[in-house]
Amino acid sequence: MIRSLRADLLLLAAFCAAVLATALLSDDGVVLHFLILTLHAALLSVAWNVLAGFGGQFSFGNAAFFGVGAYASGVLQLEFGLSAWAALPLALVAGALTGVIIGGLAFRYGLRGSYFALVTLAFAEVLRILANTVEFTGAGVGLQLPLAKGVAGMQLDKPGMLVLVLVMLAIALAVCIYLRHSRFGAWLVAVRDNEDAGRALGVNVFRVKLGAAGICGALTAAAGVFYIQYLNYIDPVLAFGPSVSVEALVGAIVGGIGTVWGPVAGAVLLHTLGESTRNLFGDLPGINLVLYGVILVLVMMVAPRGVAGLFARKR
Amino acid sequence: MNTNAPPTANPTAYPNALLEVSGVSVAFGGVQAVADASLQVAEGSICALIGPNGAGKTTLFSVVSGFQRPDGGWIRFAGDDITGMPPHQVCRRGIGRTFQIVQPFAGQSVLENIAVGSHLHRASRREALAHARQVAERLGLGPVVDRDAAALPIAQRKRLEVAKAFATGPRLLLLDEVLAGLNPAEIDTIVPLVLGLRDEGVTILMIEHVMQAVMSLAEDVFVLSGGRMIAHGAPEAVTRDEAVIEAYLGQGAARKLRERRTS
Numbered sequence: 001m002i003r004s005l006r007a008d009l010l011l012l013a014a015f016c017a018a019v020l021a022t023a024l025l026s027d028d029g030v031v032l033h034f035l036i037l038t039l040h041a042a043l044l045s046v047a048w049n050v051l052a053g054f055g056g057q058f059s060f061g062n063a064a065f066f067g068v069g070a071y072a073s074g075v076l077q078l079e080f081g082l083s084a085w086a087a088l089p090l091a092l093v094a095g096a097l098t099g100v101i102i103g104g105l106a107f108r109y110g111l112r113g114s115y116f117a118l119v120t121l122a123f124a125e126v127l128r129i130l131a132n133t134v135e136f137t138g139a140g141v142g143l144q145l146p147l148a149k150g151v152a153g154m155q156l157d158k159p160g161m162l163v164l165v166l167v168m169l170a171i172a173l174a175v176c177i178y179l180r181h182s183r184f185g186a187w188l189v190a191v192r193d194n195e196d197a198g199r200a201l202g203v204n205v206f207r208v209k210l211g212a213a214g215i216c217g218a219l220t221a222a223a224g225v226f227y228i229q230y231l232n233y234i235d236p237v238l239a240f241g242p243s244v245s246v247e248a249l250v251g252a253i254v255g256g257i258g259t260v261w262g263p264v265a266g267a268v269l270l271h272t273l274g275e276s277t278r279n280l281f282g283d284l285p286g287i288n289l290v291l292y293g294v295i296l297v298l299v300m301m302v303a304p305r306g307v308a309g310l311f312a313r314k315r
Numbered sequence: 316m317n318t319n320a321p322p323t324a325n326p327t328a329y330p331n332a333l334l335e336v337s338g339v340s341v342a343f344g345g346v347q348a349v350a351d352a353s354l355q356v357a358e359g360s361i362c363a364l365i366g367p368n369g370a371g372k373t374t375l376f377s378v379v380s381g382f383q384r385p386d387g388g389w390i391r392f393a394g395d396d397i398t399g400m401p402p403h404q405v406c407r408r409g410i411g412r413t414f415q416i417v418q419p420f421a422g423q424s425v426l427e428n429i430a431v432g433s434h435l436h437r438a439s440r441r442e443a444l445a446h447a448r449q450v451a452e453r454l455g456l457g458p459v460v461d462r463d464a465a466a467l468p469i470a471q472r473k474r475l476e477v478a479k480a481f482a483t484g485p486r487l488l489l490l491d492e493v494l495a496g497l498n499p500a501e502i503d504t505i506v507p508l509v510l511g512l513r514d515e516g517v518t519i520l521m522i523e524h525v526m527q528a529v530m531s532l533a534e535d536v537f538v539l540s541g542g543r544m545i546a547h548g549a550p551e552a553v554t555r556d557e558a559v560i561e562a563y564l565g566q567g568a569a570r571k572l573r574e575r576r577t578s
Binding site for chain 1: 380382401402403406407411412413414418419420421422423427430431432434435437438439440443479480482483
């Protein structure tokens with residue numbers, strides 16, 4: 001218990017205010033676009049961190065939840081004529097269910113560590129191939145949302161989209177703050193640190209892990225919903241490709257897993273560095289991935305507990 | 316799996332047994348770790364389970380606490396059959412256990428460690444932390460509540476192990492060698508602690524090698540050897556039992572001792 005609940009919530013409010021102030025001060029499309037992508041990446045990392053950082057289950061396939069969220073929203077709008085707002089909660093439920101199903105199968109058979117990572121990666125790949133072949137997902141062509149600018153279609157202008165992704169991120173952070181101050185969170189962290197000890201103290205390990213997988217799935221699906229609304233488009237590689245999974249985990253690892261704010265710090269750091277290198281090297285394709293790799297190696301060597309670990313209080 | 320289910324009505328042999336283990340067997344491949352072992356723990360008592368290394372004591376604990384399914388036999392706690400129940404449900408029913416090799420939640424503070432146990436019957440984080448603080452004070456961990464559990468010296472880690480289990484509010488505590496690795500001075504501080512827990516109404520079954528502690532604490536001693544229960548009784552009687560002496564010192568040891576005493 002490092003901070004009180006009140007301090008955590010104040011920090012969250014201050015963060016939201018700071019983002020909005022930055023957006024207002026520089027009313028510039030490029031800055032807004034940068035902020036939106038950064039917050040979107042932060043949302044992915046914060047969601048990944050729920051299962052991996054707090055629960056100790058390292059998923060390498062969060063793209064599965066992301067893609068399910070994006071495709072659920074798209075299909076519900078295009079095939080079932082739902083509005084984007086009505087599709088949103090259903091897409092979150094779909095993401096949570098995906099988490100519970102994949103998690104349930106993996107945890108039931110006691111998969112941990114790299115085995116869990118590989119199985120989640122496999123599920124994401126299977127979904128990518130399915131989305132690439134099945135007709136109602138538009139197969140390889142993907143899904144194109146009809147243009148419907150405005151609040152009703154959740155196709156907002158840039159400031160509007162910034163607020164939308166900020167609200168999603170704020171909710172994800174509020175969930176993490178809840179984890180730090182609740183019984184479920186205490187159980188989850190206990191399971192991460194020592195499953196048998198947790199079991200001996202009455203923790204239903206399977207159910208706790210499943211809960212975390214569900215939360216992680218729903219929050220990641222929110223990022224997917226945001227993504228399809230921002231681009232008006234989704235295809236199998238964008239939705240289920242490994243780059244989403246990598247983005248999610250690199251940000252959290254660089255920032256510091258198992259903390260509330262580490263993943264946000266990591267996403268901001270990576271995107272700022274990515275943007276600066278793009279300015280330095282021009283649009284060299286893939287340069288940001290090279291940079292991610294270098295940063296990841298450096299973080300592992302210098303600060304294995306991430307940026308947040310550098311500031312953590314020594315006990 | 317459960318070959319012989321417990322009788323539905325409480326048998327009259329042990330009317331006030333809180334824990335009743337009957338005919339439990341566990342085999343790991345070809346190794347019979349526990350064979351047809353039975354024991355009874357009376358409510359409010361302190362019982363000890365002793366035996367040479369590899370006798371199957373910890374395996375029997377694992378069976379009682381739900382970590383290991385028995386191949387045969389049954390376990391009844393407070394009148395209910397708990398055979399094969401998963402560990403978290405066994406704990407919920409009121410059996411707390413410690414581990415021989417201490418299992419702290421490394422990286423978490425002592426207080427947070429204990430609070431995991433407190434949460435079993437307390438949903439609120441604040442109440443759990445307050446309760447954990449009380450438990451820490453009670454078990455002499457008050458000064459170190461904010462330390463990282465993994466950084467504690469061994470004697471305090473053993474205390475923490477007991478504190479976590481005690482925080483779940485158990486009726487029965489299974490203590491697996493909480494005195495092993497401690498020096499005599501440290502043992503002398505933990506013995507009254509265990510007595511104190513019993514006086515609060517917690518029944519205790521302990522695995523222990525430190526005979527000094529077994530003699531001063533236990534009312535009833537069960538001796539396991541080679542997976543079989545070879546003796547049961549008051550501590551003084553059990554330590555004179557020839558089968559027990561042979562189990563510890565080897566075949567013929569009892570006779571040699573007797574001869575030396577008479578000559």
